[in-house]
Amino acid sequence: MKYAYFPGCSAHSTARDSHMSTLAVAHALDIEMVEPIGWSCCGATAAHQTGRVLAAALPAANLVLAQHMGMDMVATCAACYNRLKIANFEISHSPEMREHVSDAIGRDYDGSVRVIHFVELLIKDIGLKSIRSKLKKSLDNLKVACFYGCLLVRPHDVMQFDDPENPTSLDNLVNMMGGESLDWPHKVECCGGGLSLTRTDVVIRLTDSILAMAQESGAECIAVACPMCQSNLDMRQKDITKATGRKYNMPIIYTTQLLGLCLGLSPKELGLEKLIVPADKIIEVIEGK
C-alpha cells in the first residue's frame, strides 16, 4: 500500500521520534510512505488564528500535491491532520472558499483528497487482525492511559475520527498489543496546545490535571498520537513539580513507538531515547517478553 506522507514541520525538530517510529512501523508493515516533493507548513494554530483563507490555503497547497500523486494523504501530527481535514471541508463546502484558495495556491483544488491519521490507517486500512499476526512481542498487561486530546476528535462533523467524547481507537490498538488500556475520564481533554511558550502557566495547569488523573487511574504510561500533546505532557512534568510540588514520572509514548517495540524494532530506531521522561522500564517489560 502506498500513501502520500505529510510529516509536518515538527517531524524534523521536536517530533523526530514520532517521524522515526512512524516510518519504522510503516516499513515493518509494508506500507510505503512517499513525502510529496515541496511540502510546506500546514499553518498550524497560528494561521488558523490569523485568517480563514490563509488557514485553508496552506494545507491545500499540500493536498493538491497528494492529488497529483494520486494518493491518500497520511498525517501523524493531530494538528496537521486537523488543519488538512478542515481545509478540505471548507473548500468542498463553499465554492467561494474554493475559488479564494485556488487563487492563492495558483491551481484549482476541490477539497477531495482523502486525509487520514496514521493510527486510522493502521486500524481501517491495514486492520488489527493483520497487524496482530505480525507482532513479535506483547505489552504484557502494561496499564496504558490513551490520550486523544482535542484535534483528533473535534470538530466531530469534520474529523469523523472516532466518538468525540469516548474514543476507543488507540485503546483498541493497545489492547491488541496485549496491553491494558484504562477507562479514564481525561481522554479528550486539552493539553494546552500551542500555548506552550506564550501561556506556560495555562499549559502547566492543564497538563497537571491530565497527569494527575492518569496517575490516579493507575497508568504506567500515557499513549499519544500527537507531537503537541507529547511535548506538553512530557516536557512540563518538572515545571509542574516546581509550581505545585506534585511529582510525576510518567512516560509519554507515541502509539507508534509502542507498536514498533511489539513488532520487534529497536528502541533506537523508534527514537525512544528522545523522550524526556525515560521509558526504560516499559521497554524492559516489552523486550523481556
Place this chain on the structure above:
Amino acid sequence: MTIRITKKSSRSGIVGNIEELSGVNLSTCYQCKKCSSGCPVGDLAGSPPSEIIRRLHLGADEELLESDIVWMCMSCETCSARCPMGIDIAAVMDALRALALKKGTPAPEGNVPLFNRALLTTVKLFGRTYDMGMIAAYKLGAHKFLQDTGKFPEMLKKKKIALILPRGSDKKTVRRIFRKTQVKRDSKP
C-alpha cells in the same frame, strides 16, 4: 464575576459584526453554561465562553476584544461540541480574534499574536516552521528570554530541536499564498 455592561438599544455593539464573521446565530443561546463548564480555561479566564456570548447579547463593544479568553482559547472545540443549541462558540472565538487583529487591540498577556507572527514569518521565509528562529523572535519581542532556557541543552542533546534551517519546501507557492491572503489591519497593533 459581575458583568458590567450598560444596556444599550438592542443589537448595538459588535454582535452583528461577530455573527457575520463567524456565520453563527447567537440569539438561540439560553445561557445553560455547558460551554463554560467544559472549557479548559473557563475558570482561569475573566469571562468564560457563555459570558462572552451574554456580553455580546447585551451590546458589548470593542472592549470585549480585550478579554483574556480571546487569546487563551486554544480552539479545542469542546464548547462547540457540547452546546445543546449547536452554537459554534469556537467560531465565535475565531471571529473575536479576527476582529481584534483588524482593530489592532493591545497585546494580551503572553502576546499570542506576536508568537503567531513569529511562527508565520519563518513559514514565509522557509516554507516550514523553524523552531529556533521562531522562539528567538518571540522571546525577544515578548521579553521572555530566560524562560525555558534550561530546557535547551537537554533538547539539543536529544536532538529534539533542529538547528539547521528547513529545506525542500516549495517556497514560491507559500509566498504566493501569503501575498494573496494578506490580512489588512485598521491600525498597527
